[in-house]
Amino acid sequence: MILFLDFDGVLHPDAVYLVNGRPQLRAEGSLFMWAPILEANLDPYPQVQIVLSTSWVRVLKSFTRTRAYLPAALQARVIGATWHSAMARHHEGAHRVEASWFSELSRYAQIARYIARAGLRAEHWLAIDDDSEEWPAELRDHLVETDGALGLASASAQLELAQRLEGMAAKTLSGK
Structure with a gap:
């Protein structure tokens, strides 16, 4: 089971800015202040793995650096990201190209590309995000x-x- 995880607007307020190469929260609280809530919700589901669907991976230019911001329990669940550095290379691999094409995709489209590449079945994934732009009505339960x-x-x-985690776990166990 896969959980696509956004950071901003999920694990802390959506008021994060890059200052001298480091993310800073410009709102009350601290970065990742709501991560313990996610940890508690995932605790009954050790089979849930996380795919980072946050712009942090692209902006920080590092999957490893981005994952390291999470608490250890969440880091251990992370298996990948919707963005990877190869997406910023020309198809021949030698030249850098403008990577804005990915950021111009809706969050749903970014996740859908990952789902297609990974061949995920519908009952095996869920996303948590504050961005619902272009999310198809028939997939809102994801x-x-x-x-x-x-x-x-x-x-x-x-x-x-x-409720969604419980439902996803039940579907996965029943094989539906």
Whole structure:
């Protein structure tokens, strides 16, 4: 089971800016202040793995550096990201090209590309994000949409996440 995880607007408010190459939160609180909520929700589901669907991987130019910002328990679950550095290379691999094409895709389109590459079955994935732009209505049950200011601090987002994880685990166990 895969959880596509955004950072901004999920694990802390969507008010993060890069300052001297380092992310800084310009809102009350601290970076990743709601990560313990995600850890607690994932605890009953050791089979859930995380794919980073945050722009941090592209902006920081490093999957490893981005993953390192997470608490250890979440880091251990991370298996990949929707963005990888090869996406910024020319098809011949020798020349850099403008990587903005990826950032211009909706978050759903970025996730859909990963799903297609990985061959994931519909019952095996879920996304948590504050960006629902272009998310198809028929796949809304695969998205836990958070409020960018509240993220996982919202009781309704926590309840929805718990319900979606339980449902995904039940479908996976039943083979449906």
